[in-house]
Amino acid sequence: xxxxxxxxxxxxxxxxxxxxxxxLPAVGRVFDAGADRVAALPPTAPFRPGxxxxxxxxxxxxxxxxxxxxxxxxQAAGARVFVAWATAGDGFEFDAVLTRRxxxxxPADMRALGDTRxxxxxxxxxxxxxxxxxxxxxxxxxxxxxxxxxxxxxxxxTAPHTASGAVxxxxxxxxxxxxxxxxxxxxxSRVLGRVxxxxxxxxxxxxxxxxxxxxxxxxxxxxxxxxxxxxxxYWVVHGGLEWPLPKGLHAGLPLTLPPxxxxxxxxxxxxTPAQVARKRAAVDxxxxxxxxxxxxxxxxxxxxxxLSAEPLPEERxxxxxxxxxxxx
Numbered sequence: 385x386x387x388x389x390x391x392x393x394x395x396x397x398x399x400x401x402x403x404x405x406x407x408l409p410a411v412g413r414v415f416d417a418g419a420d421r422v423a424a425l426p427p428t429a430p431f432r433p434g435x436x437x438x439x440x441x442x443x444x445x446x447x448x449x450x451x452x453x454x455x456x457x458x459q460a461a462g463a464r465v466f467v468a469w470a471t472a473g474d475g476f477e478f479d480a481v482l483t484r485r486x487x488x489x490x491p492a493d494m495r496a497l498g499d500t501r502x503x504x505x506x507x508x509x510x511x512x513x514x515x516x517x518x519x520x521x522x523x524x525x526x527x528x529x530x531x532x533x534x535x536x537x538x539x540x541x542t543a544p545h546t547a548s549g550a551v552x553x554x555x556x557x558x559x560x561x562x563x564x565x566x567x568x569x570x571x572x573s574r575v576l577g578r579v580x581x582x583x584x585x586x587x588x589x590x591x592x593x594x595x596x597x598x599x600x601x602x603x604x605x606x607x608x609x610x611x612x613x614x615x616x617x618y619w620v621v622h623g624g625l626e627w628p629l630p631k632g633l634h635a636g637l638p639l640t641l642p643p644x645x646x647x648x649x650x651x652x653x654x655x656t657p658a659q660v661a662r663k664r665a666a667v668d669x670x671x672x673x674x675x676x677x678x679x680x681x682x683x684x685x686x687x688x689x690x691l692s693a694e695p696l697p698e699e700r701x702x703x704x705x706x707x708x709x710x711x712x
Contacts (some may be wrong), residue, residue: 386473418640423650426692428454433462435697437439438581440572440603441705442595443526445670448512449684450619451585454514454691467509468580470568470599472553475526475545476506476676485671491547498523498546498553500672506555508669510680511662522571523553525563529598537565560612564641572606581615588618590645596622604695618692620645621684628686631679635660639686647697654691660685 423542431437437458441447447455447467455465480497489497502521509519524532525543532541540562542549551561559572560566586603596625600618607613623642631638635657641650655663664685668674672683 414609416623419638420604421688422505422638422640422652422688423668425690428653429463429653431458431463435461435463435582435659436579437463437465437583437585438464438575438579439467441467441469441505441584442529442582442587442593442599444469445473445499445508445673445681446587446596446621448508448663448666448670449539449621449681450587451689452512452666453584453689454653455514456554456659456662457508457653457655459513464518465514466518466520466575466581467514468522468572468575469502469523470522470529470572471526471705472498472523472649473501473526474553475528475543477545479672479676482615482675491545494545495548495552497672498526501670502553502555503674504670508666511666511669520557520571520575521553521555522558522575523551523556523561523570524568524571524634527595528563529568529595532563532565533598534564534565537583567605567688569602573604576606576610579697579712583615584620585691586616588645588648588692590623590648591620592622592624592644593645596620600695603606605655616695618648618695619690629684633664633682633685635664635685635687639684639688641689643691645692648692649694649698650690650692654692655687655689 410712435458439447439451439455442484453640460467466548474494474497477489481487483497483500486493505521506516506519525541525546525548527542528541540549541564543563549563558567558571561571584603587600589597589600591597603616604613607616624644627642650699659661666683667685670681
């Protein structure tokens with residue numbers, strides 16, 4: 385079954401790449417229109433000295449793809465940046481095939497992949513200036529967060545790839561914590577209590593990946609319970625078929641709006657050439673990932689990054705005035 389999954393994944397990735405190549409003229413027209421829209425966006429609010437910024441990442445590499453430039457800008461402004469990873473990224477079998485050099489990776493191979501990706505995550509954020517003591521690896525199951533959020537809130541979940549039912553990854557915040565939604569929420573609450581963030585950068589609920597959406601729901605709920613939902617800013621990594629376009633490294637191009645979340649009230653963070661170069665170095669620290677999906681990951685190394693102050697599109701009332709999703 386696992387071997388068939390690897391073959392199917394390879395075929396799908398190849399077909400998607402071929403489709404993008406065949407439709408290059410159409411892609412170019414769409415990109416040009418998207419670039420104009422990005423240029424018209426307002427700038428993100430500047431960071432402040434002493435501000436405490438927490439980046440919530442579903443998997444190792446998400447913090448770099450979404451926010452490597454913002455992390456650098458925050459620290460340059462005198463803010464303190466913290467990063468928490470909900471999972472160790474131990475569910476990508478094709479990744480394990482290449483890194484472990486086995487055709488049919490077993491649970492031990494997948495757990496080894498999780499430890500490797502956790503180590504890559506710490507190296508990547510160190511390149512961005514975030515020291516180890518400001519990072520938190522939670523280590524819950526890759527691909528299983530929605531189950532923890534729903535059916536496995538109280539009863540432990542056994543991850544199919546690792547055969548684990550508890551946090552095993554080295555350096556985890558709570559080693560041995562059961563794979564339950566209750567334990568995940570407790571760890572996230574523990575991180576919020578330690579960091580006391582003035583700003584949280586979290587995935588948007590429109591992100592296509594279920595782990596991303598689930599972490600978005602948890603972030604909104606926990607911050608709302610603290611009366612601090614206005615402190616959350618949202619980003620997207622899995623934003624729709626083939627996004628970002630064009631694939632590969634195009635550091636001189638803008639990052640356009642993700643199709644699945646194009647109606648959010650986005651703001652643009654323009655990056656300097658030095659910040660773009662440092663972001664590329666951080667992306668390349670994820671060798672397990674770039675070997676498999678390097679063209680996707682390098683597509684985020686652009687002139688800008690995007691944040692939304694709201695998780696839902698703006699609406700207008702009967703009088704035509706804007707209605708904030710959080711004001712109803």
